[in-house]
Amino acid sequence: MSWRDGIVLSLRSVVRRPARTALTIAAVALGTGLLVALASIAVIAETRVIAQLGKGGPATAITVDANVVDPAQIDSDTPRLGTAKPINAETLRSVKQLPHVSTVTTVQSQDVYVLPPPIGSALSGYTGDDPDRGLARPYSDSAIGIDFKQANNLPITVLAGRLPAEGSTSEVAVTLGYFDHVHLDPNKPAAVLGQVIEIGSPQVSPDGQTIRGRWSRGVIIGVVAQDLGSGGLVTSSTLTNAQRAWQLAGGDGNSFGLPLPASTYSSLVVVADSLDTIHTVRSEITALGFATTAPEHLIASVQRYLQVVDMVLGAIGVIALLIAALGITNALLAAVRERRREIGVLKAIGAHDRDVLRWFLVEALICGVSGGLIGTAFGIATIAVVSHIVNDYLVSQGLLGVDLGGAPVATSLIGVAGAAVLALIAAAWPALRAARLPAREAVGAL
Amino acid sequence: MLGSDAVARGVAVSVRGLQHEYGRGRHAVPVLRGLDFDIEAGSHVALQGPSGAGKSTLLSLLGGLEPIREGEIWIGETRLRGLRRGELAEYRSRVIGFVFQHFGLLDVLTARENVMLALSLAGIPLQQRMRRADEILDDVGLTDRAGHRPQQLSGGEQQRVAIARALSSRPHLLLADEPTGNLDEESAERVLDVLERLRVDNGCTLVVVTHNPMVAARATHRLHLREGRLAPELVGEPA
Structure with a gap:
């Protein structure tokens, strides 16, 4: 099967069950958004609050x-x-x-x-x-x-x-x-x-x-x-x-x-x-x-604390992604169950295992990338809100405000790419299962 | 070599000592109990028999949908037993055409896309796919329905799309299981007309599983299965 046909088939399959697709994308988006927000906050804390202030640096002057x-x-x-x-x-x-x-x-x-x-x-x-x-x-x-x-x-x-x-x-x-x-x-x-x-x-x-x-x-x-x-x-x-x-x-x-x-x-x-x-x-x-x-020792201590914070935030993000991955796996398993006959027919007319594998992987990729994009946007918006709240809090406490800015570009890109990779990993088992279904399944349609 | 000899004799399908059972050990249920027959190239064979006689299983084995455990099937010079999964897929895409009782069209694709998908699986380039899909849909009288999805077509139209898909890659062997089973009489007649015309035009061999005497009556030969065996009195009998 050509890539073009495979992608068309996957796209059409994605929109066939809009509610399920929306929920799957939402799960990925939430997971990605949370990870992007947490990772960005961690990165921002590392690079902006410490390093950037170190450069422009009232706090580290x-x-x-x-x-x-x-x-x-x-x-x-x-x-x-x-x-x-x-x-x-x-x-x-x-x-x-x-x-x-x-x-x-x-x-x-x-x-x-x-x-x-x-x-x-x-x-x-x-x-x-x-x-x-x-x-x-x-x-x-x-x-x-x-x-x-x-x-x-x-x-x-x-x-x-x-x-x-x-x-x-x-x-x-x-x-x-x-x-x-x-x-x-x-x-x-x-x-x-x-x-x-x-x-x-x-x-x-x-x-x-x-x-x-x-x-x-x-x-x-x-x-x-x-x-x-x-x-x-x-x-x-x-x-x-x-x-x-x-x-x-x-x-x-x-x-x-x-x-x-x-x-x-x-x-x-x-x-x-x-x-x-x-x-x-x-x-x-x-x-x-x-x-x-100069607050040299303070900075060193803060950096150590930030590493701990990184680990905690990372763990929370990974758990969110795992939940999203389970969502993708579950949705695709349901799709495989539903499409046993279609898979059989596809094989009966000459599809290889790899064609079926590609069908489901591309479908998962579409959900992953869509969820990744939405989630990253959500994460960036979350950072903006958190940044505003943090700044207000610091100022209200008589402390120096910090410009948290937006999500780092690299983190945003990693968010989308990560969601895509996650979707592929999560889809691997259902897709392999679909690919290994015997062509005999088509007989159910005979 | 059986395949070469058979081809030389004008035989499209050779079946020797074919046995098949579902399940294993004590729970094994024998379905086919030793079949031996040949099908002439270009013939139209009706495969008949009561439910559970093994018709669909035989069709599956002929179509390479499941592995052969006992016996041999030769389609032309191709020996099916021993082919790996990938080779079977190639075989299905280039040698076999399937027509299913429930049409088996992918409902997310249009009629043209369903036909093009089969051509894509057979490795036909895009431009050629588009041209051939339009030609074959024209042959089955569905040019104006090419952009419709299966759920927008009648049963007869869907089956004609399925026939177009099955014949699009110009298979040597067309396998159809109850192709008119879900159609009214008028639609069934039309589908059978199309099937027969295209079989002749393409010069392929047609094996049709049917309970319908009207469908069987159109065949040049009949094979009658009973409890996994060919009923001797009907083997090879001209229609």
Whole structure:
């Protein structure tokens, strides 16, 4: 029998029993969909959450501190810091030239005073720390200044609102610590959006006797979680540069606990070009004399856990596929029972065993590929939903969100191909049984 | 060699010492108990006998549908005993044509596709298959029904499609078991007319199993089976 005739015969046979075919395809689709979803989630967890973040990598970035390294702490993810060592333009240039460095982003930290509303604007229901007058108490804090165009390379997550515009001196973001100062519920981060706060940069008089402030107003445009440094405000580097220049224009404020900042940058955030090179890059930075922090051991632990997760998810997927395979086998066995006479007739007019085998295998292949395609689409949709839920959950917990993206192309292709192979394996026994039926079965039709 | 000698004598089918039983050991049921006969090439033989006499079994053995355990069958120069499964399939596709009482058409295929399938099994190329299928369907008067599926055809039309399929690969031996068993008298007559005409046109040998005297009356020879044996008084008797 020609392949063309075999395929036509199989296609027609598939549509002859639409309900059974639909159920068989549905079983394959469910199994494939589950496997694709689980495999994709496992792969995504492996490659995106760890490796991709390692590349673009807020969670796996190396933070270079403006301190010397403590030799006893080199192998620690978060070593104890040694004495101060300024990070300047020369340091920045040196780090950028290191091999395996993907991006280097500067971070500035500037001492500020913060005056919450209602000084800046009215806040409904706010009583503040001074209930008699309804005033909030100013507090000292640090403003973290960054280049918002590089935000994707920094460990910073928007919990509500958005990040300030790059270069803006009137938009600020606050961390959840701000809520303690204004006595609001941090579980409702959007409540502070739109508030106007006043930010004061201190300047000590040249004689070191008085402090005066350079005040500016900022609209809280976003609430963020960040791991850039200790500081409740996140602003553009334009603003912190101005604040720093103002402070440097004054005297040293050691007596007030406000010494002039010695380091141009409080830290650098370095992203290695891959997860495997984090240790190398970190060692090179250490060789430059700077202390670094990086979650190397955490990543290794997470990878081990992910392998366990892979195994568990894989086992669940395989069980789903086995159930799908049983569905195919059962459907084809029923088909063989039904078509004994047809098989006999086919053999009586000259069909070889291989022709009958091909008839059933192609039929199974059609179900397998159809189910595989539908299942893969289902799996991809599942990933999209899961990704959305996971991201929402992480953000709601004040953690960094991750871009899970879609199913990896390879996983999707393997899903379809796997379903096809599964269908062939599942069909092997019924198809062989059909092929071995004696031609005498045709006599039942005589 | 029996096959060569028989062919030289104009014999299409030679059966010698043919025995057959179903089951094994104590449960074995003998069906054929030693048959010896020849069928002339181009003849039309009616195989008759009561139910259980072994007619269908004999037809199955002649058609290579089941293995021969005892005795010999030669179809032309082909000795059926000892042929492997694949060789039997080749034999069925190139030498034998079957016509079944219940037509045996694949209901997922159209009339033309049913005929083309048989040609495909015989290894005929696609273009030739299409042309020959149309020709043979025209021969049986079903050109306008070629695109219909079996369930859209009457019983008589289905049987004519089955005849077209059986004769499409130009077999030497056409085996038919109660070809009119499911047809009304008018349809039966028409089917028998077509069968006889095409047999003559193709020059093939026809063996028809029938209970119907009308069908048997058209045969050139009759074989009468009774309890697995040929009834001696009727062997080879011209119709």
